[in-house]
Amino acid sequence: MLHRMSHSAHETQPRPLHSVSVAGAVIRDDGRLLAIRRADNGTWELPGGVLELSESPEAGVRREVLEETGIQVEVGELSGVYKNTARGIVALVLRCKPSAGTERTSDESTAVAWLTPEEVAERMSEVFSEPARGTASASWCGPPQTAAEAAPVQHRSGTPSSGAECRSPW
16 A cells, blocks of 8 residues: 655645656466557557556556556556666556456557567567566466475565466466
8 A cells, every 4th residue: 555645735845756657467367468569669568657646556557558458457466666767767567467358559559469478578678578577476376286386485576475386487
């Protein structure tokens, strides 16, 4: 949960030093990842955009994914936090599962596709494919099948968790 700090009426509002963006790592049951080809520069990326001041990260990622792809999502856990120091952008990547909708392009995307891990490696630059590859987890993969799979797992975030790792190619 995010908490907003208010300033007293006598203080001037500080100029933001960073903007906050959200991106949805939307993974289907077959392990394919939802990606868009951006209209402005032609790169393949996760769907997402700038978080509006009044919305939660979960609401923002639902809005952005729907606007850019036509896909409605169930939002899972935070997958990673990334910072673009040159542009002053902090990006929150959230794991998502598709729940409804049909793929379509928008003013911001010229293509929408469900990519395999190999296609992600081919089409996305490393800066965008790393967050995409780092999103696989047991969240959508079901319960562990063996005692070894149920052992705690050390994730990229450094946070241990219990449960099986996703048995997808991600």
